[in-house]
Amino acid sequence: MAYYYEESIQKFIGLSTDIKPTVTGNGAAIPVGSEFYATDSKHTYIFDGSNWYTKIYSTYLQDQKTFALEHYLSIVIENVIIQSNVIIGAKTFYLNAGAAAAIGQVLEIRYANPNDPFARGRFYQAEIVTVNVSSTQVEIICDMPIDFNLDINYIETAALSNINMNVAGTSTAPIIFFSRPPTTSIWEITSIIVTGIMTGQPDDSKFFDQAKLIWGIFFGFESPILNLRKYLVNIQDNAGFRGTAYEVTYTTRTLPLGSYGLSARKIIAGQDHYGTILRLTGITQDRFAVYIQDDLTGITRWRIRVMGHEVDE
Numbered sequence: 001m002a003y004y005y006e007e008s009i010q011k012f013i014g015l016s017t018d019i020k021p022t023v024t025g026n027g028a029a030i031p032v033g034s035e036f037y038a039t040d041s042k043h044t045y046i047f048d049g050s051n052w053y054t055k056i057y058s059t060y061l062q063d064q065k066t067f068a069l070e071h072y073l074s075i076v077i078e079n080v081i082i083q084s085n086v087i088i089g090a091k092t093f094y095l096n097a098g099a100a101a102a103i104g105q106v107l108e109i110r111y112a113n114p115n116d117p118f119a120r121g122r123f124y125q126a127e128i129v130t131v132n133v134s135s136t137q138v139e140i141i142c143d144m145p146i147d148f149n150l151d152i153n154y155i156e157t158a159a160l161s162n163i164n165m166n167v168a169g170t171s172t173a174p175i176i177f178f179s180r181p182p183t184t185s186i187w188e189i190t191s192i193i194v195t196g197i198m199t200g201q202p203d204d205s206k207f208f209d210q211a212k213l214i215w216g217i218f219f220g221f222e223s224p225i226l227n228l229r230k231y232l233v234n235i236q237d238n239a240g241f242r243g244t245a246y247e248v249t250y251t252t253r254t255l256p257l258g259s260y261g262l263s264a265r266k267i268i269a270g271q272d273h274y275g276t277i278l279r280l281t282g283i284t285q286d287r288f289a290v291y292i293q294d295d296l297t298g299i300t301r302w303r304i305r306v307m308g309h310e311v312d313e
Contacts, residue, residue, distance in 0.1 A: 010034040016041040020052045067310045069187060071125045072303050073177040073290055074106060074161040082109070082158050083137055086150040091126075095138040099160065101131045106161045107142055112184040113154040121185030121282065121310070122148050128160075156182050166299045169292035171215045178222075179306050180287035181280050186311035189278040189288055192219075194241065194264040196302030202250050202262050204239040208299045209260060212237040215293035225284040238262065259300060277308070 009031055012021065016038035023029060029049075036045040036052060044055040081096040095101060109124040126142035133139075169175035181187045200209030207213045213236040220231030233244045241264040242248040251261030267273045280286040290304060 012036040013039060015039065016043060020045065020047075022047075022050075066312045068307075069123070069309060070305060070307045071123065071179065072106070072163040072305050073165075073179050073288070074108060074125070074163045075167075075175060075177050076108075076159045076161050077105060078160045080158050080160055082150070082152050082155060085152055086146055088147060088149050089145045091142050091145050093140050093142070095140060097134075097136050097138065099138040101128055101138050101140050101160055103128055103131060104164075106163050107140060107158070108161045109146075109150070109158050110156040110182040111148070111150060111154060112156055112182045113151055114184075116149070116151075119148040119150075119154075121182040123182060123185075124148075124150075125161075127163075163303050165290070165292060165302050165304065166296050167292055168295040168297050171293045174291040174293045176289050176291055177304065178287040178289040179280075180285060181282040181310075183282040183285075185282045187280040187282075187308055188311055189280065189306050189308040190267070190269040191307045192245075192266040192268070193305040193307065194245070194262070194266075194302070195305070196262045197259045197300045198262070198302075199259060199300060201252070201260050202238055204242065205237055207235075207237050207294075207296075208262055208302060210296065210298050213294040216240070217290055217292050217294075219288070219290040221278060221280075221286065222289050223281075223284050223286045262302075279311070 010024065011034065014020075014036065017040075020036050021030060030047055032047060032049045034047045035055070036047070037043075038045070045052040046055045078100055080099045080101075083094045083096060086093060093107060105128050107124070107126055107128060111119060111122045111124065113119045124146050126144040128140050129143050130141035131138065163177075165177055167175045196208050198209040202209050205212060216234040216236035218231050218234040220229065222229050233240070235241055235244065238248060245264045245266035247265045249263045251263075253260050269277045278288060280288060288306060296302070
């Protein structure tokens, strides 16, 4: 049996309709295991010494040593400039003068530093608890420290955002909350968590404690660069959450004080669910998005959090 070093394996690029070679340009035999990538069909073919066959990919579990991720879907209020570097563990950031920061907003940073092996693609999200305004800058203090050394030269985006989804959308002008990775990162979303607080009592016929929605919320995958979309489900009432997520819990308040609550968990991965994960690739600006098409301002607070892990490729 002949063996070939990986360095000797050859790779070819062409169209799926091209006649695939069996010898190199100088007439030498093509080593077994060489590959042909078809740019039109996106298929890869493997040479077995005589013929070319479509490459079969094995399904595997992502290495569990990658970073976990957990954060809220959000909508950008205002893009800002961070004026100075921030060391790991710090909670204080200095923004450009005139930035309309407010307590309760969220600071979001997409970051990619090719020189830092631990911060080649990172995402920071934390709620603002203190704001101090001067003529030259806006100082904010967040509720959670940054977990990497931030060099302002490698910030992709910095923004003040809203994570509370009690907003008023319409069918023609929906409000879109989303999550997407930095351009150098790949995320795999494995579950979605919905939580809410309200003054009225929820039940399956309502949306939280509001009347059943007219248009509903819908969510799914979008890739603007690839012009690709895949929406999963539209939800108009709490029974809709139960139908897609299975796990829906109502919390009863202690009268006369307190608030009612609702939580739902939708697991994406697992053979008893979708049997796959939701992969978001940063370089193609993939995002997981939720569209709000009704007036939800009557809900005190509700949020959607995504959970998963980074991909090491």
